[in-house]
Amino acid sequence: MPAPASNRSRARSADFGQWYLDVVRDAELASYSPVRGCIVVRPYGFALWEHVRDALDRRIKETGHENIYLPLLVPESLLETEAKHVEGFSPQVAWVTHGGADELAERLAIRPTSEAMVGAVYRDLIQSYRDLPVLVNQWANVVRWELRTRPFLRTAEFLWQEGHTFHASAAEAREEAERMLGVYREIWQDWLAIPTITGRKSEAEKFPGADVTLTGEALMGDRRALQMGTSHDLGSNFARAFDIRFLDRDNERRHPFGTSWGFSWRTIGAVIMVHGDERGLVLPPRIAPIHVVVVPIWRTVEERAAVEAAIAPVEAALRAQAVFGDQRIRVRVDRRDDVTPGYKFNDWELRGVPIRLEVGPRDVAAGTIVVAERLPATDGTGAKESVSVDHLPADVAARLERIQTRLLERSITFQRANTHRVSGWDELVDVNAAQGGFLVTGWCGSAACERDVQATTGATLRVLPFEGELEELEPPTACARCGAPASETAVFARAY
RNA sequence: CGGGGCGUGGCGCAGCUUGGUAGCGCACCUGCUUUGGGAGCAGGGGGUCGCCGGUUCAAAUCCGGCCGCCCCGACCA
Incomplete structure (x- = not known):
């Protein structure tokens, strides 16, 4: 039976990147749009997202959160309120400068995320310890001016969920951040059939403005890693910046502690790259x-x-x-x-x-x-x-x-077959070049060593895994870069 | 943001080097035969060749400028 000349997917084994684009097109998940970096999600692709979204939305509600909707446009002065936050996001922000023909007195950012808006809004809504915890979530579009497009994985505009919470104690906020990463992990594993290595991000990789960023990292079919979602313990950073205070039981005014956590349609890309085969898409x-x-x-x-x-x-x-x-x-x-x-x-x-x-x-x-x-x-x-x-x-x-x-x-x-314990610099470089995948090694904790690994191998520090995440692998005790005693077990990988 | 590529019917492309009636596959319409692993035959419809300017008797083709998108690298869910 002769095959049509066009519309045939490229071999996955021959060119993974092109295969991915072909599957997205031929399975009618999404197509490009007249706007640079923005995709059209077609009915079949959107239905897929809806099933993921609904499953996650249910769990978000079951864990006590309520949905809200916040404005798309963020005044520049608001976005600038938290110093590290604005520093981290400014290269990626799209701005609205005109209303009709008139130039605005103050530029409006199209939200790259909503922490700033949340801060401004909950400054007025939080007065007493009785107002805490605040447990809210929104399903929204955000814009980050990406310079490179890959449908679902990296687009200028994308759909996601962003949860925002405030708590009376630091311990409660940390628990919340961990709880929601656990919810994500359930969805990845039980719904998307994708295993992850969960843990903390390094200082260099964490969310701008967070004390701690938790992450789940998965391995794609080409042995490159993908960050599946993140959950942040914001400490009292945003509360201080936005002057959010509550009057505690003892009549003292205190800053609450915040979290935020996000899960995007990037996970659709992960499903394609983890389960797809030579014949195209394979859906859980x-x-x-x-x-x-x-x-x-x-x-x-x-x-x-x-x-x-x-x-x-x-x-x-x-x-x-x-x-x-x-x-x-x-x-x-x-x-x-x-x-x-x-x-x-x-x-x-x-x-x-x-x-x-x-x-x-x-x-x-x-x-x-x-x-x-x-x-x-x-x-x-x-x-x-x-x-x-x-x-x-x-x-x-x-x-x-x-x-x-x-x-x-x-x-x-x-994932197991492509998770390698590497104990020294040469082994790290060699295994990364020859096999890729997750490289489990020791790390002294210095940013310099982390940078060196990236500069030499192209692999980034994906995650500092939680206890028990790599149970069958005994972690090396020395830093793979400098040989000093390791303070952490680190997972490096070339990533999307 | 650096490097490269591409803009030609709905989609994917050829034609451009060497200027001279715009072509192919898929899709679409009609008819007949087909239908258990991407059907066949016949007929048919559809394109101011990204935009602006220049050269020329004549430009998809040559020259200049602009715009857009995609791909590869550094940053990001």
Whole structure:
């Protein structure tokens, strides 16, 4: 069967970067727009984001937070209030300078994030210890004037969630930052089927204005790392800068302690790069816009009628079937009559639909349906099977849950296989050049050594992992750069 | 921000070196045959060649300027 000349994805193994762009385009997740650095998220891509978003939104609410909405435009004087914050973000801020024809007296920043706005707003809303804790979140777009575009991973405008909280004590704020990183970790692992190494960022890598930045780092299919989301303990930095105070039980005025945490549509890029294969997208069932696609097969109008009649009750039964607790199976019957079944098989595989059902005259006669699973090509599984119509819904639900599990197992295996303990400078340089992946080593804590590693290898200090994150690896006891006793275990990697 | 590339029907591209009726694949429309792994044949519709200026009898093609986007590197979710 001859393939069309265009619209074929590049080989993943040959050119990972181009493969990524091809998958985004061919699976109809997103396209470029007339605006530099800004993408159009198409319905299939947005549905994917919505499933991730809804799962996270539920957990954010379950952990006691409420959603709000803050202004898009931030007066320059506000943005400048916290010194380190403005220093960190100023190179990336887009400015509104005119209203109509008139130049504004004060420029307005298009929010790169909302800490400054939160500070200004909650300065007035927080008066008493009874007003604490403040636990709010917003789903919003932000703009950071990026000089390089990669759909989902790096765009000038992107969608995310930013949580903001204030607490009466430093310990409570730290707990909150840790709690929300834990919530993120659940989503990454249980929904996106992506394992992460969680921990702290170094001073050089942390959020401008934060005391501590917590992060989750994942490994993409090309062995480069991706920061999946961050959670910041802001201490009382923003409260002091914005003069936020509360009157405590003892009648003393005190600054509250803040956190902020963000999770963006970049995670969609991670799903593509972690699970995708030579045939295109592979989606974890929990977030797949379509769980099951049904492809009818027929030649004559009589056959078509018989096949349609056989599909109707199957479709209804599948839609009624529970999966993953409270979800229902999401079914699409592909009734297009301008393309052949073969075309549809390839089309839905490219788009990562976990399960395909084929129903033709032979199946109708036998009371069966052909089931094919969309698993990574290397699994060697996914051959077609004939299944009786009777227990199809339960069978499909079980398969979806098994696929979800298998994808996670597979990505954990990949991460383990590409996490290397390196104990000295030569080994660090060699392993990074030869294999890439996560490089676990000792670090003396000095910024100079951190800089040297980056300058020489291109790998950055991704994370200082929490206790137990690398349980099977005994960390080196000396700094890989200078040989001094290590005060930290560090994970270096070339990153996106 | 440095380096490179590209702007030609909806999409992907060729044509430009050497100026002379704008072409190919996909998509689209009509008909017939097809349909269990990216269908075939026949006919058909659609483009002031990114913009401005210059050279020329004549510019997609040569010259100058501008704009835009993409890719590769330094910074960032």
